[in-house]
Amino acid sequence: MPKETFSQRLDVLLRKQGTHLCVGLDPDPTKLPHPLHGRRTADALATFVEGIVEATRPSCTAYKLQLASFLAFGPEGIGAIPAVVRRIGEGRLRILDLKAGDIPNTMGLYAKAVFERLGFDAMTVSPFLGWESVEAVAQDPARGVFVLAHTSNPGARDLQERSVDGRPIWEELLQGIRERAGRGNLGAVVGATFPEALATARKVLGEDVPLLVPGVGSQGGDLEASLANGRGSGAGAMLINSSRGILFASSGDDWKEAARAEATRLSRAMAVRAP
Amino acid sequence: MPKETFSQRLDVLLRKQGTHLCVGLDPDPTKLPHPLHGRRTADALATFVEGIVEATRPSCTAYKLQLASFLAFGPEGIGAIPAVVRRIGEGRLRILDLKAGDIPNTMGLYAKAVFERLGFDAMTVSPFLGWESVEAVAQDPARGVFVLAHTSNPGARDLQERSVDGRPIWEELLQGIRERAGRGNLGAVVGATFPEALATARKVLGEDVPLLVPGVGSQGGDLEASLANGRGSGAGAMLINSSRGILFASSGDDWKEAARAEATRLSRAMAVRAP
Numbered sequence: 001m002p003k004e005t006f007s008q009r010l011d012v013l014l015r016k017q018g019t020h021l022c023v024g025l026d027p028d029p030t031k032l033p034h035p036l037h038g039r040r041t042a043d044a045l046a047t048f049v050e051g052i053v054e055a056t057r058p059s060c061t062a063y064k065l066q067l068a069s070f071l072a073f074g075p076e077g078i079g080a081i082p083a084v085v086r087r088i089g090e091g092r093l094r095i096l097d098l099k100a101g102d103i104p105n106t107m108g109l110y111a112k113a114v115f116e117r118l119g120f121d122a123m124t125v126s127p128f129l130g131w132e133s134v135e136a137v138a139q140d141p142a143r144g145v146f147v148l149a150h151t152s153n154p155g156a157r158d159l160q161e162r163s164v165d166g167r168p169i170w171e172e173l174l175q176g177i178r179e180r181a182g183r184g185n186l187g188a189v190v191g192a193t194f195p196e197a198l199a200t201a202r203k204v205l206g207e208d209v210p211l212l213v214p215g216v217g218s219q220g221g222d223l224e225a226s227l228a229n230g231r232g233s234g235a236g237a238m239l240i241n242s243s244r245g246i247l248f249a250s251s252g253d254d255w256k257e258a259a260r261a262e263a264t265r266l267s268r269a270m271a272v273r274a275p
Numbered sequence: 276m277p278k279e280t281f282s283q284r285l286d287v288l289l290r291k292q293g294t295h296l297c298v299g300l301d302p303d304p305t306k307l308p309h310p311l312h313g314r315r316t317a318d319a320l321a322t323f324v325e326g327i328v329e330a331t332r333p334s335c336t337a338y339k340l341q342l343a344s345f346l347a348f349g350p351e352g353i354g355a356i357p358a359v360v361r362r363i364g365e366g367r368l369r370i371l372d373l374k375a376g377d378i379p380n381t382m383g384l385y386a387k388a389v390f391e392r393l394g395f396d397a398m399t400v401s402p403f404l405g406w407e408s409v410e411a412v413a414q415d416p417a418r419g420v421f422v423l424a425h426t427s428n429p430g431a432r433d434l435q436e437r438s439v440d441g442r443p444i445w446e447e448l449l450q451g452i453r454e455r456a457g458r459g460n461l462g463a464v465v466g467a468t469f470p471e472a473l474a475t476a477r478k479v480l481g482e483d484v485p486l487l488v489p490g491v492g493s494q495g496g497d498l499e500a501s502l503a504n505g506r507g508s509g510a511g512a513m514l515i516n517s518s519r520g521i522l523f524a525s526s527g528d529d530w531k532e533a534a535r536a537e538a539t540r541l542s543r544a545m546a547v548r549a550p
Contacts, residue, residue: 028384068381071353071388078346078353101374101401103428103494106343109303113346126376128403128423130430148403153378155405159444164437173434219378 005184006122006144007237010210013061013093014235020227020270022062022095022212023263024243025049025084026069031248033255042076049084052247055260059267062093062239064212065120085119093121093239095212099148100137101126107136115143122146124189124212127173131180141183144210149173149201152191152215170197174204181209189214190230192221192240199229207233217245223269235274242266280459281397281419282512285485288336288368289510295502295545297337297370297487298538299518300324300359301344302352306523308530317351324359327522330535334542337368337514339487340395360394368396368514370487374423375412376401382411390418397421399464399487402448406455416458419485424448424476427466427490445472449479456484464489465505467496467515474504482508492520498544510549517541 004012014020027048029041036044053063065084070077085094100110100123107125114123114137122144125134138145150160150170160170170190177188187210190201201211211230215221223240230238246266250258279287289295302323304316311319328338340359345352360369375385375398382400389398389412397419400409413420425435425445435445445465452463462485465476476486486505490496498515505513521541525533 026381029387066381066384068375068377068384068388072384072392074388074392075350075354075357077388079350082350099376099401099403100343101376101403102343103426104430106301106341109341109343109347112304113343113349113352117347117349126374126401126403128374128376128401128434129426129428130433130435132428132430132433151378151404153404153407155379155407158405158407159403159448160405162439162444164439169434169437 003142005141007184007208007210010093010237011234014272015274017061018272019059019061019267020236020238020240020272021060021263021267022064022239022241023056023060023246024064024066024241025052026066026243026247027073028069029072031251033251035253035255041073042080045073045077045080046083049080050087051256052259053084053087055256056246056263057088057092059263060092062095063088064095064097064241067096067098081118094119095122095124095144095146096120097124099124099126101128101133103129104132104136107133111137111139115140124148131176134180138183138185141185144185144187146187146189146212147173147177149177149188150190150194150197152193152219152221156191156194171200171204174201178205178209187212191215192223192226193219195222195225195229198226202230202232208237211238212241213238214241216240217242227270235272240270278417280416282459282483282485285368285512286509289547290549292336293547294334294336294542295511295513295515295547296335296538296542297339297514297516298331298335298521299339299341299516300327301341301518301522303344304347306526308526310528310530316348317355320348320352320355321358324355325362326531327534328359328362330531331521331538332363332367334538335367337370338363339370339372339516342371342373356393369394370397370399370419370421371395372399374399374401376403376408378404379407379411382408386412386414390415399423406451409455413458413460416460419460419462421462421464421487422448422452424452424463425465425469425472427468427494427496431466431469446475446479449476453480453484462487466490467498467501468494470497470500470504473501477505477507483512486513487516488513489516491515492517502545510547515545
């Protein structure tokens with residue numbers, strides 16, 4: 001029996017959990033809840049992230065860990081990752097957000113590090129070094145690779161929206177992703193802050209290629225429009241990420257309860273409408 | 276007295292060391308020398324990297340650590356970085372090669388992690404998310420930021436060489452780097468595998484903006500042409516990186532001596548011609 005592809009696994013988990021919510025684990029050393037101040041760095045980080053996972057696990061389909069956030073705690077921050085990945089467990093997708101983009105030899109090292117050493121199910125990559133670099137991390141159909149196409153920040157206009165051969169770069173990238181998605185493990189990152197881009201993305205990618213959508217919450221993306229424009233076939237083939245809105249819902253003693261409440265609210269607002 | 280900028284410090288060190296050589300510390304778990312096999316991961320990595328630093332320190336101006344390479348050893352690999360940075364010391368430039376490209380909030384976390392927590396003097400960044408993301412890590416004039424323009428791999432053609440408004444993307448990026456280099460800390464990455472691109476790069480960047488040039492050695496870049504085309508004013512404002520040719524010069528008992536010999540040879544071949 002052929003192994004389940006990443007896209008198939010996403011579809012199964014979206015149906016099971018019933019929500020498009022992906023919780024972004026982007027801890028920030030300067031924003032930890034007050035009750036954790038004064039603790040040792042590694043201890044405060046572990047307590048915070050494990051508390052967030054415990055509070056949000058019933059309400060989400062995936063977690064996205066931001067490499068920069070863990071690195072900002074120093075080497076101990078990276079040391080905390082394997083325990084977080086294990087704590088989340090196989091019942092949710094675990095995505096490492098590092099937007100890797102390097103020469104193929106180096107991308108092979110990233111694949112080894114992220115999928116084998118750290119135990120993630122998927123990672124984000126930048127297309128700036130070309131398709132050979134994307135291919136170098138996308139060899140295993142069971143491991144997902146989300147390629148940046150149109151990011152959620154205003155600076156997305158500087159390069160991604162420039163026009164080559166009569167269409168914007170990000171649209172051409174989406175076409176390239178679709179052409180290479182046959183293995184069942186490529187997806188695209190398109191920000192919720194440009195909802196019209198999401199409609200174009202779904203059209204160019206087809207109904208089955210997964211979308212990872214950052215930018216709702218702190219960044220101001222439109223959730224309703226994102227859901228309407230980004231949903232594909234089956235369970236929708238889409239994850240919508242929220243980080244700061246959940247993590248820093250409260251900085252007081254009730255930080256865990258506040259995170260749980262916000263994740264529950266978002267989970268319902270992002271309900272899957274599977275056929 | 277105003278603080279020395281990154282570009283000024285590079286010029287001073289190029290004159291003092293007399294070479295453009297930047298040693299790339301890209302350890303690979305599958306390629307460590309035979310005498311280190313069987314040791315504990317962290318121990319083997321530390322012994323290897325410290326041995327390479329000891330053998331090559333007299334022959335170079337800078338070191339570039341590849342994040343993926345250390346991450347491929349697992350969290351312990353990242354744990355080994357601060358000791359390596361301290362071991363190299365302030366007499367050489369220490370560059371973290373992670374090609375970071377994220378939204379400004381996240382880039383701020385990278386700056387904190389790379390410059391404050393890990394102690395690097397410079398880092399590489401990708402321009403895919405626009406200039407606001409580059410600016411977010413380039414606030415301190417003493418810390419260098421090398422922006423990818425034209426990379427050393429064949430895949431550079433897929434996106435970087437595409438034409439917008441009548442000129443290739445990578446040339447436009449170089450123009451953008453020059454316009455933002457006034458703080459004295461921005462540089463550009465241009466691969467040695469495209470020597471004609473280096474000549475264009477130096478012309479667009481002007482004489483003072485630093486170039487970081489990967490791709491000589493294993494990747495087949497032309498050293499003579501790179502030197503002729505990339506040198507700027509003063510001590511040349513250029514670092515040329517060699518990784519695998521030095522690190523894996525021998526896999527036997529003489530690995531350290533072989534690395535020393537190769538670094539010495541390259542150091543002379545990349546001699547600075549300061550006025």
